Amino acid sequence: MPVWVEGPCAIGKALIKKYSEKMPAEVYYVVTHMGAKHDYMDKIKAMDSLLGRPSSGQVSIRTKENDYIKESISFAETLKD
């Protein structure tokens, strides 16, 4: 989900809050952003409290420099058995 105002976008927060029970046991975040900052761990912990459990991992992608579709696919591929 995109970073808005240095935090997760409102719709991402709403989605996790509403569907946390229906989401699979393992949840991974794809964090897209424009700025140079890459560490959103404090925000990810806040998302985890909406999720009600620790997420299993995340990738942070700066969209100015990277194709986030390609990067997300590469990340997903690292999760395959």
Ligand SMILES: Cc1cc2nc3c(=O)[nH]c(=O)nc-3n(C[C@H](O)[C@H](O)[C@H](O)COP(=O)(O)O)c2cc1C
């Ligand atoms: C309202 C709004 C606030 C944003 N705030 C931030 C921000 O605080 N930090 C940041 O790195 N990017 C910020 N962005 C950029 C988005 O994260 C970026 O648009 C998103 O990751 C999708 O990338 P793209 O616009 O290149 O498709 C913001 C975008 C919007 C629309």
